[in-house]
Amino acid sequence: MITIKDKTFVPFIPADAIQDRIQELAKQINQEYADKQPLIVVVLNGAFLFAADLVKHLTIPCEITFIRVASYQATESSGQVKEILGLSESLEGRDLIVVEDIVDTGLTLRQVCAQLREKAPASLSIATLLFKPTALKEALDLRYVGFEIENRFVLGYGLDYDGLGRNTQDVFVLSEE
Ligand code: 5GP
Ligand code: MG
Ligand code: MG
Secondary structure, three states: OEEEOOEEEEEEEOHHHHHHHHHHHHHHHHHHOOOOOOEEEEEEOOOHHHHHHHHHOOOOOOEEEEEEOOOEEOOEEOOOOOOOEOOOOOOOOOEEEEEEEEEOOOHHHHHHHHHHHOOOOOEEEEEEEEEOHHHOOOOOOOOEEEEEOOOOOEEEOOEOEOOEOOOOOOEEEEOOO
16 A cells, blocks of 8 residues: 555556567567568657567567657546657658557547648557546557556556556556545
8 A cells, every 4th residue: 555645545557467468468579570671669658668679579679769748637637648759750751659658538649640640650559558448438459458447546667647657567556445
């Protein structure tokens, strides 16, 4: 159990389950991109641990780059997306794998992907550690999903509450008490 500010979080997905699932996702990517050289586009800050662990298990040649967007305030989605920051390389003709921590409403990814597609990549797929299917407002083709979870606020392993709590090995969920 961890307490951050006024909120209590209880264990939800243990570190070993996360690592096992990441190895399965990496295996799938290794197979599906065997003849490609993808550009991994990591959406900061939330996806930093997921991406780091995922790419350690990739055996294909790949490039890794980092972008930043923001759409979330405290525990409620604001639905507002800022511009993509940090993208310096050309995406033309590249096979992109966008790596996210969590897809909630899907608004963030939909806007990010639309902006990336304007730069004429050959392909674009999405890898997200967590997915809240009941909250999905925007149709998205999520090719690699770590865990489908119920519509509750989670924290840890990259995900924050008000900037805190990213630095855990497990994922926690907001206590209902
Ligand atoms: P969406 O645009 O899909 O609604 O939200 C995307 C972003 O909101 C995620 O990348 C993440 O930063 C944040 N987010 C959504 N759900 C959660 C959650 O349960 N916990 C935390 N910590 N962040 C969340
Ligand atoms: Mg994110
Ligand atoms: Mg956040």
